[in-house]
Amino acid sequence: MSHTRTPAVAGWFTGEGDGFRLLGTRCSACASVFFPREDVHCRNPHCAGGSLEEIPLSRKGRIWSYTDSRYRPPSPYVSNPELPWEPYALIAAELAAERIVVLGQAAPGVTVAGLTVGMEVEAVPGVLYEDAETAWTVWRWRPTGVTE
């Protein structure tokens, strides 16, 4: 059965494989970067406001912190209550160029036992959940094996 791949949220990321990138916006006046994207007004209180332009964020960052989810989260998280709960790790990654910390689920198979603060991670595409027709996609953080 072939599933259409559709982002679980529109306009936050693009591309596949090595071309995968998180998408933010940047203020043309003060260069502040926003993720999730800010499309209405620059949120820097010192800025008179500029146009907000879409930019891809750095693909790689370093772990700011991490944790995991040993219990099934409530809705609107989508999971199959018929299946046993499989914990997943959560990684907050700091992107040096943008000086921003972005939270994401870790790639499948990554557990907290293999993580340390400062470890390098890269943004990769992943499937959040599937229904009858659609694979709903999301971003994931995957360690590159490089430690600071």
Add this chain to the structure above:
Amino acid sequence: MTADVAVLGAGMHPWGKWGRGFVEYGTAAARAALADAGLDWRDIGSVVGADTVRGGYPGYVAGATFAKALGWQGARVASVYAACASGAQAIATARAQILAGLADAVLVVGADAAPKGFFRPAGGDRPDDPDWLRFRLLGATNPAYFGLYARRRMALHGDTPEDFALVKVKNAALGALNPYARYRKRVTAEEVAASAVVADPLRLLDICATSDGGAALVLTSLDFARRHGAARPVRIRAVSTVTPRFPNTVLDLPDIATDSAVSVAPPAETFRASIARSAYEEAGIGPGDLSLAEVYDLSTALELQWYEDLGLCAEGEGARLLREGATAPGGRTPVNTSGGLASFGEAVPAQAIAQVCELTWQLRGTAGGRQVAGARVGVTANQGLFGHGSSVIAVR
């Protein structure tokens, strides 16, 4: 000229899982606060409620709901929602009315009947709500954020899970002495270590539960208090309700990312530290003046963070302060003498009010087995979802 208001009455409904409605808890707490103040409900010129959610229109309700339950008597009314900071904003509203001369005696009430298990966003598909998005896209519960903070402390400051457990041991011992606490049993470090991991590195006993409960205060002008026989009442000297400053660089509930610091240097202090500093500045006091502090220990690790944000010690020194016993009964600045959220659990709109109830009893010298000897100055600290600060300083 003074900006103080008097705490003439304080009251609570015991925390727990009672299976009844929030109106019952809030009304019981309100009647207790009125009795404590020696006032009749009809003496109250204004009622301020900290909001909770009730199914159906209008959803968020509080002030008028309690006024109706107590019996309509024509009082001025206000209701405020600021998540965990709702109680502090209700106190701030009451205080502003008193200082502006709009009311002499104000009843502040917060109560809730909390859901079981994890807090979750309101129902429906709401992809413009950051709270909905973090659950939908990441399954990131509140404990997940507490886990991130705890792990970050371990990496930066060398805190250990054993340090975190000691916070629970301390707070449970105090909660055992508090008739309003939900959990009234001492806990050992071994019991914390044996409890299930919820969000690595935090275990079930590191994380506060959800609870039912209610808390209320009667705040008045100093003249009104004097006329009602309280020559030296506990006084509220400061209420901080500040927002963060851009760029907020600590990943915070319910956000998926921080502000970027690429164009503006981050402020010298974190949001949590700014909440306390604002209260200190308004009160004209410093951390060295404190007799005690009530802080939002949503997790054990977060209590250590508050020690630093309140200025009880330098950054990274929270665990050392705890191990020295400085924040335990008999220490320099006992923290969470009520037992804290560790012993109460979260009844969101009530908790910031409950913190001030504990300060009131401590400053009056009526806190029983939990009493801090000679307590003169107390601070509360708390933070509400979506960038709501909350800190109250009370003095005697």
